[in-house]
Every structure is written in C-alpha cells, then in structure tokens.
Amino acid sequence: MFEFIYLAVLIGIGGTALLDLWALLLKATLGLPTPPWHLVGRWFAGLPKGQLVRREGIGNVPAVNNELAIGWAGHYLVGIVFAAVLLVIWGVQWAHAPSFLPALVVGLVTVGAGWFIxxxxxxxxxxxxxxxxxxxxxxxxxIGHVVFAIGMYGAALVVG
Incomplete structure (x- = not known):
C-alpha cells in the first residue's frame, strides 16, 4: 500500500507539474492566460457546502480565505488521484515498466472530469x-491532458 501511495503521489505530481510548465510556456510564447487557480480554489471551497455547479460563474461568487492555496492544492490532489486511477487499472507494476498508452488513456479520459464537473x-x-x-x-x-499524460509517463520512468 505504501508503494502505491508513493508512486501515485510522485507520478501525479510529475504529470501536474509538466502541465503547469506547459501553461507557462503557452503564456510566454502565445500570451495565453494561465489557469485561474484562485477561482478553482473558490470552487473547491464551495464543494463541502454542496455548491457543485455555478450557473452564474465562479467569478461572481465572493472570494474565500486562502482560495489560491486551495486551488493549487486541489489541482495537485486531482493529479495524484488521476495517477492513482492509472495504478489501480494497470497495477503498480506499470510504474516499474511504464508504457505511454495507459498514461495517454487516463489523460484523455480525465478530460471528461474537466468538461463535466x-x-x-x-x-x-x-x-x-x-x-x-x-x-x-x-x-x-x-492537449493539456496529453501533456499531463506525458508528465505521468515521464515521472514513472524516473521513479519506477
């Protein structure tokens, strides 16, 4: 169990960190804005109160304390959970001899979490x-989730 958690944390952080570097590259080269992690934090903070969907837009919701930190923590926690899903489906042994296809499948399937949640x-x-x-x-x-998949695969190559 310790190995599973250890690998999920490192692989999830690796994938998420590469995604964040990708966002910085897009900002530097194309001028695209980086994700609004403070607003994501505001959304995460509303979840315990049952506020899943915001029809009016999260920007119209009052700010909460530490929303930026909550957003960043939630972002990395979700990456770790997605890596754990990969390890549940393909097993911890995947991390010891990783192939790109399982990471890509998880990366693409998890686009749905963004789109529908x-x-x-x-x-x-x-x-x-x-x-x-x-x-x-x-x-x-x-594209971002493919980059996340590349990051998970690369992290598994390093830590597995």
Whole structure:
C-alpha cells in the first residue's frame, strides 16, 4: 500500500507539474492566460457546502480565505488521484515498466472530469460551451491532458 501511495503521489505530481510548465510556456510564447487557480480554489471551497455547479460563474461568487492555496492544492490532489486511477487499472507494476498508452488513456479520459464537473462548476458550461471560443478551449483541454499524460509517463520512468 505504501508503494502505491508513493508512486501515485510522485507520478501525479510529475504529470501536474509538466502541465503547469506547459501553461507557462503557452503564456510566454502565445500570451495565453494561465489557469485561474484562485477561482478553482473558490470552487473547491464551495464543494463541502454542496455548491457543485455555478450557473452564474465562479467569478461572481465572493472570494474565500486562502482560495489560491486551495486551488493549487486541489489541482495537485486531482493529479495524484488521476495517477492513482492509472495504478489501480494497470497495477503498480506499470510504474516499474511504464508504457505511454495507459498514461495517454487516463489523460484523455480525465478530460471528461474537466468538461463535466469542473467547467460546469466554474460556470463555463459543459465542455466549455459558454467559453468565448468553445472549440479552442476544448482543444486546449485535450492537449493539456496529453501533456499531463506525458508528465505521468515521464515521472514513472524516473521513479519506477
């Protein structure tokens, strides 16, 4: 059990960190904004109160204490959970001899978590349908999750 948790934490952090570096690269090269982790933190903070979906947009909800820290912590915790899912499905042995396909499958399937849980919760609608340019937002989501998959695979190569 310790090995499972250890690997899930390191692989999840590795994938999430690469995704964050990708966001910084997009900001530096294309001027794209980085994710609003304070707003994600505001959304996470509302979950214990049963506030899953925000039709009005999370930006219209009053700020909460430590929302930026909550957002970052939640972001990395979700990455760890996704890595744990990978290890549950393919086993801890995957981390000792990783192949890219399982990481890619998890990366692509987890796009759905953003499209059907986080984005409606943030008030952006299902699969970014309320975003200024939904097709571009969806493409960015898919590419971001492929980058996350690459990060999980790379982390497994290092720690496995």
């Amino acid at each position: 986080l984005q409606p919760g943030m008030g952006v609608g299902v699969a970014c349908n309320k975003a200024p340019n939904p097709p571009v937002a969806r493409l960015q989501n898919v």
